[in-house]
Amino acid sequence: MAVAFLLYVVAEIAAVWAVGSAVGVLGTIALLFAGAFIGSWLARREGGRAFRAFAESARLGRPADAERELTDGMLIGFGGLLILLPGFVSDVIGLLFILPPTRSVARKVWQKRMQRRAVKFANRSHGPVMVVDSEVVTDTPPAESAKKQPPVIEGRIVEG
Incomplete structure (x- = not known):
C-alpha cells in the first residue's frame, strides 16, 4: 500500500x-x-x-x-x-x-x-458457505438444524 x-x-x-x-x-x-x-x-x-x-x-x-x-x-x-x-x-x-x-x-x-x-x-x-440463489440450504439434519440455525445472509446459502 x-x-x-x-x-x-x-x-x-x-x-x-x-x-x-x-x-x-x-x-x-x-x-x-x-x-x-x-x-x-x-x-x-x-x-x-x-x-x-x-x-x-x-x-x-x-x-x-x-x-x-x-x-x-x-x-x-x-x-x-x-x-x-x-x-x-x-x-x-x-x-x-x-x-x-x-x-x-x-x-x-x-x-x-x-x-x-x-x-x-x-x-x-x-464454515464453508457458497452463495447460490435466494434460499438457505444446509447439509445438517432437521433435528440438528433446529438447534443451530445459521445466520441468514441475503442470497441462497449452501453449507457443508
Whole structure:
C-alpha cells in the first residue's frame, strides 16, 4: 500500500511538472482550479441522479437495482473526493469514477470483489458457505438444524 501511495505521489508531481512546463505556473494553477470546480459540479449532478435512482428503486422495492444505485453513489462520492484533491492524476481517476460508462465498469469490478469477500468472510465465520440463489440450504439434519440455525445472509446459502 505504501508503494502504491508513493507511486501516486510521484505520478502527481510528474504530471503537475509536465503541465507546468507546457502552460506555465499560472496556467497550471488555473487548470487545477478549473478541474476541481468542473469535477465537483459533475459529481454533484451525477450524485443527485444516483440518489434519485436509488430512492426510486427503494420505493418500488427492487433490491438489485437499489444495490447498483447505492454502489454508484459510493463511486461518485469517491470520484468527487479524488477530484477535490489537487493534482491531475487524481482528477482523471475521479472523472473515471464519475462518468457513467466508466463507472459501470468500476461498479461491476467492485461488486464482484465484494461478493468474493462476503463469501470468504462467511466461510471464515460459519464454515464453508457458497452463495447460490435466494434460499438457505444446509447439509445438517432437521433435528440438528433446529438447534443451530445459521445466520441468514441475503442470497441462497449452501453449507457443508
